[in-house]
Amino acid sequence: MPEVIFPGPEGRLEGRYHPQKEKDAPIAIILHPHPQFGGTMNNKVVYNLHYAFYNMGFTVLRFNFRGVGRSQGEYDQGIGELSDAASALDYLQSMNQNAKHCWVAGFSFGAWIGMQLLMRRPEITGFISVSPPANMYDFSFLAPCPSSGLIINGGADRVAPPADTHALVDKLHEQKGITITHQEVEGAGHFFEDPHMDTLIDNVDSYVRRRLTENTR
Numbered sequence: 001m002p003e004v005i006f007p008g009p010e011g012r013l014e015g016r017y018h019p020q021k022e023k024d025a026p027i028a029i030i031l032h033p034h035p036q037f038g039g040t041m042n043n044k045v046v047y048n049l050h051y052a053f054y055n056m057g058f059t060v061l062r063f064n065f066r067g068v069g070r071s072q073g074e075y076d077q078g079i080g081e082l083s084d085a086a087s088a089l090d091y092l093q094s095m096n097q098n099a100k101h102c103w104v105a106g107f108s109f110g111a112w113i114g115m116q117l118l119m120r121r122p123e124i125t126g127f128i129s130v131s132p133p134a135n136m137y138d139f140s141f142l143a144p145c146p147s148s149g150l151i152i153n154g155g156a157d158r159v160a161p162p163a164d165t166h167a168l169v170d171k172l173h174e175q176k177g178i179t180i181t182h183q184e185v186e187g188a189g190h191f192f193e194d195p196h197m198d199t200l201i202d203n204v205d206s207y208v209r210r211r212l213t214e215n216t217r
Helices: 044-055 079-094 109-120 162-173 196-214
Strands: 005-009 013-018 027-031 059-062 102-107 126-130 148-152 180-187
Touching: 005 059, 005 079, 005 126, 013 044, 013 079, 013 180, 027 044, 027 196, 044 059, 044 102, 044 126, 044 196, 059 079, 079 109, 102 109, 102 148, 109 126, 126 196, 148 162, 148 196, 180 196
Parallel strands: 027 059, 027 102, 102 126, 126 148, 148 180
Antiparallel strands: 005 013, 013 059
């Protein structure tokens, strides 16, 4: 899989880019967890999401936020990281101008960034938010949430307690015109340690495949 370096707002960003042969393949961007708590693009959840999308026929990009790995810059409270994600999506789109669908998937801090990216980029047709930290970050910017997506969390998550995720989902369910699907994996922690990783990826796989056949927002 090619390592790529592409321009970000604060200098170079490092990523892994995995293209399909089909020129009109759907595209997906995968966002990693908190840079100050060891989050990188090689996090296990991020890595597995990357390959799940690739195996469903997507051209996929994952990358390191500023200050992580070989990406330049330094941590910026989520503001700069959102700009990084927008630059990564620009880069992905520039090489895949015929893509039929555009998805964003994020884990933890990356889920928060991904849902902000949704609000900025109307071309995003679907999202996956894994373990969104609704207890730590304000998600009220999703007013209204522009795309349908899957929110998936662990029932035994001690980092982002399920009650906060339920409150977020309940709020999003009140919105019309989109469908928020929520799944809670019983017994799973924040990082979906084994044996729960397979359940996570299976759920993401079946959700995305269903959405692609429905062709809905």
